[in-house]
Amino acid sequence: xxxxxxxxxxxxxxxxxxxxxxxxxxxxxxxxxxxxxxxxxxxxxxxxxxxxxxxxxxxxxxxxxxxxxxxxxxxxxxxxxxxxxxxxxxxxxxxxxxxxxxxxxxxxxxxxxxxxxxxxxxxxxxxxxxxxxxxxxxxxxxxxxxxxxxxxxxxxxxxxxxxxxxxxxxxxxxxxxxxxxxxxxxxxxxxxxxxxxxxxxxxxxxxxxxxxxxxxxxxxxxxx
Amino acid sequence: xxxxxxxxxxxxxxxxxxxxxxxxxxxxxxxxxxxxxxxxxxxxxxxxxxxxxxxxxxxxxxxxxxxxxxxxxxxxxxxxxxxxxxxxxxxxxxxxxxxxxxxxxxxxxxxxxxxxxxxxxxxxxxxxxxxxxxxxxxxxxxxxxxxxxxxxxxxxxxxxxxxxxxxxxxxxxxxxxxxxxxxxxxxxxxxxxxxxxxxxxxxxxxxxxxxxxxxxxxxxxxxx
DNA sequence: GTCAAAGAATGACCCTCGGTCAGGACATAT
DNA sequence: ATATGTCCTGACCGAGGGTCATTCTTTGAC
Numbered sequence: 001x002x003x004x005x006x007x008x009x010x011x012x013x014x015x016x017x018x019x020x021x022x023x024x025x026x027x028x029x030x031x032x033x034x035x036x037x038x039x040x041x042x043x044x045x046x047x048x049x050x051x052x053x054x055x056x057x058x059x060x061x062x063x064x065x066x067x068x069x070x071x072x073x074x075x076x077x078x079x080x081x082x083x084x085x086x087x088x089x090x091x092x093x094x095x096x097x098x099x100x101x102x103x104x105x106x107x108x109x110x111x112x113x114x115x116x117x118x119x120x121x122x123x124x125x126x127x128x129x130x131x132x133x134x135x136x137x138x139x140x141x142x143x144x145x146x147x148x149x150x151x152x153x154x155x156x157x158x159x160x161x162x163x164x165x166x167x168x169x170x171x172x173x174x175x176x177x178x179x180x181x182x183x184x185x186x187x188x189x190x191x192x193x194x195x196x197x198x199x200x201x202x203x204x205x206x207x208x209x210x211x212x213x214x215x216x217x218x219x220x221x222x223x224x
Numbered sequence: 225x226x227x228x229x230x231x232x233x234x235x236x237x238x239x240x241x242x243x244x245x246x247x248x249x250x251x252x253x254x255x256x257x258x259x260x261x262x263x264x265x266x267x268x269x270x271x272x273x274x275x276x277x278x279x280x281x282x283x284x285x286x287x288x289x290x291x292x293x294x295x296x297x298x299x300x301x302x303x304x305x306x307x308x309x310x311x312x313x314x315x316x317x318x319x320x321x322x323x324x325x326x327x328x329x330x331x332x333x334x335x336x337x338x339x340x341x342x343x344x345x346x347x348x349x350x351x352x353x354x355x356x357x358x359x360x361x362x363x364x365x366x367x368x369x370x371x372x373x374x375x376x377x378x379x380x381x382x383x384x385x386x387x388x389x390x391x392x393x394x395x396x397x398x399x400x401x402x403x404x405x406x407x408x409x410x411x412x413x414x415x416x417x418x419x420x421x422x423x424x425x426x427x428x429x430x431x432x433x434x435x436x437x438x439x440x441x442x443x444x445x446x447x448x
Numbered sequence: 449g450t451c452a453a454a455g456a457a458t459g460a461c462c463c464t465c466g467g468t469c470a471g472g473a474c475a476t477a478t
Numbered sequence: 479a480t481a482t483g484t485c486c487t488g489a490c491c492g493a494g495g496g497t498c499a500t501t502c503t504t505t506g507a508c
Contacts, residue, residue: 003476007484014485032343035465046487048468057466109340116337116404160422162415166402167395167423174394180340191386198384199391199427206426227505231455238456259494270458272497281495 015053017043019067022060027106031061058123062131065114068107069134072100076141086149087204093145094172094200097138101176102189109180111135112173142168155207164207171199239277241267243291246284251330255285282347286355289338292331293358296324300365310373311428317369318396318424321362325400326413333404335359336397366392379431388431395423 021042025034036057040047054060079096083089101108115135143165149155175196179188245266249258260281264271278284303320307313325332339359367389373379399420403412 011485030341030343036467037465047466048488049486051467052485055467113337113340116333116340116401160418163419163422166399166415166419167426170395170398170402170419170423171391172394172398173401174396174398175390177340177397178390178394191390194384195387195390195394198387199394202391202427202430203423205433206429209429231504235456260496261494271495272459273457275496276456279496 011053014043014045014049018045018050018053018060019064023064026061026064027110031057031110056123059127062114062123062127065111066131066134068104069111069131069137073134073137075100076138080141080145086145086152086154087208089145089148090142090168090200090204091197093141094196097172098176098193098196102179102192105180108176112177112180139165139169149207159207164203168200168203171203172196175199235277238267238269238273242269242274242277242284243288247288250285250288251334255281255334280347283351286338286347286351289335290355290358293335293355293361297358297361297365299324300362304365304369310369310376310378311432313369313372314366314392314424314428315421317365318420321396322400322417322420326403326416329404332400336401336404363389363393373431383431388427392424392427395427396420399423 018039022034022039025038025042034057036050037047039057039060040050043050050060054063076093076096080089080093083092114131143161146155146159146161146164146168150157150159150161175192178195179192242263246258246263249262249266258281260274261271263281263284264274267274274284278287300317300320304313304317307316338355367385370379370383370385370388370392374381374383374385399416402419403416
């Protein structure tokens with residue numbers, strides 16, 4: 001019976017080799033610039049073999065992203081929920097978020113690009129849904145924390161959970177994406193951290209102060 | 225002398241025809257799915273002719289985006305600066321931003337994708353810079369408004385202009401990008417508007433309340 | 449009207465690259 | 479030794495971006 005197991009191990013090994021090679025190349029040169037032949041060569045396989053393990057170039061890419069997102073969620077769930085208050089948890093969450101993506105700008109850029117992209121022609125419905133669901137976990141976590149805050153009385157009972165969640169998510173992502181468009185210098189990192197944490201602080205302060213969400217006049221689209 | 229001018233006009237006409245055809249196709253099917261042959265056909269030209277007017281498929285795309293960004297800035301500068309206070313101007317700005325991009329989700333998605341993308345292989349340095357500069361105008365506008373607020377005493381003198389600018393930009397973009405990942409229903413639009421306007425309100429409130437920006441401890445990365 | 453020069457447009461062609469598949473190499477089983 | 483898998487290979491295909499020799503059109507001098 002050892003033979004079959006060895007085979008399985010070897011197969012898994014090849015799979016990993018492909019992913020490892022692909023990851024390096026993708027993060028170095030971007031999706032489009034990397035050819036499957038290059039991936040194959042780096043993994044010491046033929047092009048055909050790559051297609052024994054993955055059904056398309058895009059699938060390889062997606063698997064890598066999925067892996068990283070999961071890694072992120074794992075880290076979040078380990079750290080975030082130790083806060084003694086909802087505010088503290090949000091702060092922790094932001095901290096983890098920032099740490100994670102500042103450590104790997106490229107990953108954030110890629111995830112963002114992926115989410116925003118429309119051309120997922122070669123990706124199975126299932127794989128696509130998987131990625132979407134995984135991405136949404138981030139948003140759901142924020143929502144959970146806010147809900148806890150409302151439940152514990154830290155945030156007012158009429159808090160607009162969805163809206164707050166959305167705004168905070170925007171704050172986080174916006175802050176980090178800004179990092180992409182400015183220089184790479186170390187000093188920027190402090191700026192980004194500070195931007196997001198200040199924004200968060202302002203927002204939470206607003207929440208606690210019981211400021212009602214804007215209700216917009218549907219006719220004019222203006223607050224009123 | 226009329227001949228040369230007529231030629232110029234005709235050339236300009238062809239150019240426009242290509243852009244118009246390309247715009248329709250790109251927004252319908254996405255960058256990758258559209259072929260240059262399709263653009264040529266729709267513009268009633270041969271493929272070769274398209275390359276007389278543009279140097280690459282990517283350049284066509286970029287021209288279209290550039291045009292739209294400029295249109296956006298025009299609208300912003302016309303409306304935003306009529307606010308009687310910095311807060312009001314920020315609100316106006318957000319309103320224009322939301323209107324513009326909710327009216328054309330696809331445009332926002334495309335711009336975002338473009339900014340985040342790394343594979344601009346076929347684009348001239350100059351064209352790329354042009355797009356970056358144009359995109360940055362949005363951020364600069366926010367900064368201007370905040371500066372005015374500080375100058376007029378509406379915001380406290382030690383306001384961290386860059387940070388606030390970044391956070392607000394993040395809030396705006398994050399809010400709208402969220403819209404991309406949720407459904408298309410009308411009702412969502414109100415949600416997005418409300419999310420952003422509330423976030424803005426909270427943030428401005430925080431600003432006015434004189435809350436100092438977080439200074440982060442470089443060692444721990446935590447506020448302190 | 450004729451014709452040469454300039455300008456504009458064409459589409460056959462080239463090349464790269466994602467993806468396929470007939471066939472080979474090697475291990476295992478009998 | 480032979481049969482049966484399993485795994486891998488690389489020549490091949492088709493799609494699509496980009497090129498360029500050729501052809502068509504316009505123009506203005508004679």
